[in-house]
Amino acid sequence: MVLTLLIITLVASVALGYVYQFTKVPIELAQITKVNNAIRAVVPAFDNDPNAEVYKAVVGTDSLNVYPAKKGGVVVGLAVETFTEKGYGGRFELIVGFLPDGTINDIAVISHHETPGLGDKIDKRKSNFSLQFKGKNPKDFKMMVKKDGGDVDAITASTISSRAFCDAVTRAYEAVMKGNVK
Known part of the structure; x- marks a missing residue:
């Protein structure tokens, strides 16, 4: 019985490892495509490759990816890949597009684990x-919910x-305005 269980476990482990290696690249490509689509959605039309010019901006102890969007060599916007760990369902990731x-x-939501029907309303x-x-x-708009003295209407029950x-x-705004490049 022990030998049978050992063989089954070994076969399952090898199969799992093979499937992981087989799907790793397509999953990474799908994530890159999702980010690229989000960049196109949040900044004005551009003619450069923002991925080729991406840089890191330091915010606190973290660094965020900043993608400059240019048209004719002039910056028309910045897309910042940001996140928070403070969501009800934990971490969620956004791409925020800023004008110069x-x-x-x-703003585009990249990923989240918020409650369906409540917190998932962060997605447009x-x-x-x-x-x-x-x-x-954000210089003039208080980025807090009205309950906390800000200008943002919170999602009901979320x-x-x-x-x-x-x-x-x-x-994301701090990353753009501070310009701390890492």
Whole structure:
């Protein structure tokens, strides 16, 4: 019995390792494609390859990827890949697009584990929550929910997700405005 269990476990382990190696590259390519699509969605039209010019900006103890979007060699926007660990479901990731003056052009959700029907409304496919940030400059727009003295209307019954979204966007803004390159 022990020998049979050992053989089954060994075969399953080898199969799992093979499947992992086989799917690793397609999964990485799918993630890169998702990020590239999000960059195109959050900044004005561009003609460069933002991935070729990506740099790291330091925010606190973390570094965020900043993708410069250029048209004719002139920066038309910056897409910042940001995250927060403060979501109700844990970590979620966003791409925040900024115009050169720091105004938020648009925001795309890359990944999240928020509660379906509540916190998942951070995604603009589910609600208009993220649209209230569009066209706002965090210099003048308080990036906190109204309950905390800010300008953001929280998602009903999802204040934690709303606060976390504000945290991620604020981190992206800090990355753009501080310009701390790592």
